[in-house]
Amino acid sequence: GAVVSQHPSWVICKSGTSVKIECRSLDFQATTMFWYRQFPKQSLMLMATSNEGSKATYEQGVEKDKFLINHASLTLSTLTVTSAHPEDSSFYICSSIHQGDRTDNEQFFGPGTRLTVL
């Protein structure tokens, strides 16, 4: 199956700093990527839909100026958490659709990035 990677897998930062998380589709082109946030022992919450070459679409309640998404190429989307605070600590997961598999709408998920803000 298609492979999606994330980097870093784990990051600790000081409050007030910015953190960039990368999401890459390794063996396919991804025009659309999704960013999710998962709190401990909870389900995934969709934050935004990232489209290559255009602005991301954010879900209600997600601050677009705080969570900057850039999808500059068909294999890379980045999420930057700006001026991070302890409440931003979470598990961030990206996913993408394999364009050649659109008939069954399967999404492929990255392994996740655990962000801890001190």
Add this chain to the structure above:
Amino acid sequence: GNSVTQMEGPVTLSEEAFLTINCTYTATGYPSLFWYVQYPGEGLQLLLKATKADDKGSNKGFEATYRKETTSFHLEKGSVQVSDSAVYFCALTLTYTGNQFYFGTGTSLTVIP
């Protein structure tokens, strides 16, 4: 609207016991249905899927049948193993929503020897 309701956990079973995790959905249209599994500290992995009514998805001994009449997609396994301990998520997606996924809240399964 579109949503997934999943059996709440946590679920604790002895090895070789029978597993059922209930999942029902609400969707405006004809969704594709999925079960994803998340092992501790890892991302989500697709376990199985079904794209139309009466389809049965199966993988690693797990099965789920897409039941349109009951809007359900219950996950079953005849004999669980300790290695099946994980969190299981039921999800649906619809093409017209741009392939956005709607997840259930997840069910934590612990299998004890």
